[in-house]
Amino acid sequence: MTLTDTLKGMIGLDPTAHADADMKTVLEAFKGLDPKPIETCSVAEAREQPTPADAVKTLLAQAGHGARLPLEVEAVVTRDIEIDGAVGTNPARVYTPAGEGPFPVILYFHGGGWVIADLDTYDATPRSLAAQSHAIVVSAHYRQAPEHKLPAAHEDAFAAWRWIVEHAARLGGDPLKIAVMGESAGANLAINVSIHARDNGLPPPVHQALIYPVASNNIASVSYEENRNAQPLNKKMMLWFVQNVINDESDLRNPLIDVVSAELANLPPTVIVTAGIDPLRSDGEKLAEKLAAAGVAVEHRNYQGATHEFFGMAPVVQAARDAQAFVSLAQRQAFGGAPLEEMDS
16 A cells, blocks of 8 residues: 555544544533634634643643642743834743843743744743753744744844843843744744844754644645644644735745745754644754755654643653753753753753
8 A cells, every 4th residue: 555545544534533542532622612623713713712821721720630740840930011113112921930130031932833823822932941951031023924924033033042142131131052842933033133143143942842843835745644633733724824924925934934945954953852643743854954955953753642732731741851851951951051950850
């Protein structure tokens, strides 16, 4: 049987049936929140839908649920600020770990297809990585589509990098140890920040962590076909996001979107995390290949029984704990620090 025959046989199936047991628990909790399919919503409706993060909160609130945040994560202090965007200012949240600075700094971009979600939706990842990587994490919001189409979010991300470089010391950070990180559409912003810094003579990130990045315009990839009916992200949803962010079809060939077609040499050491049950898995795999071919130090790990959005679910999903440990170790090594003792799970 050919790969094409195999894929044809899988179309219409629910790939989340193969999820890890704890991942299935989250998906069931998410289903219980009765979210409408994003692709059937107006943008305003989509922004009001329950999220996988809400499902995690539901599980944590249940009596008798054994999950808890490690003490190091609970000790992280946050404050909300405004930082420079390409036009005006944008909200940002600063996560500072316990201890004495100056700390390394991580600029983080949340996901949401450049259309939905905000700093609150993606609070878990920067909070946890601040503790595990022993770094100040600045989660930077950006203008969203369709009100602000391509390249507005990217221009705000570039402005956020310039702001971080200039203000790291004022935040209690070390301006010589700044990394970049993002999830999904935010991972796309993160690698584009690295490319922008390289091409415009800006101080480069010392490391980049890309969590299930949007990295190509190929919507007929193996993972798009395998996961066309997946949850919480599927092919129809991705098409909805893309149609809201692009100005016209020519934008699909823009290297800001089709990152695998960009010049990728001389970028910082990179880790890429993908999920098996995710239309974007092939994007991450292809990007890892392209980075390695360009001479970039890159390490890619796939978590086969996990879905898109799993990375921030560490209190309830083992794959998320494993993935966060992988990323934070790479970040600490990039910052030149000794590995921290393993955190309680």
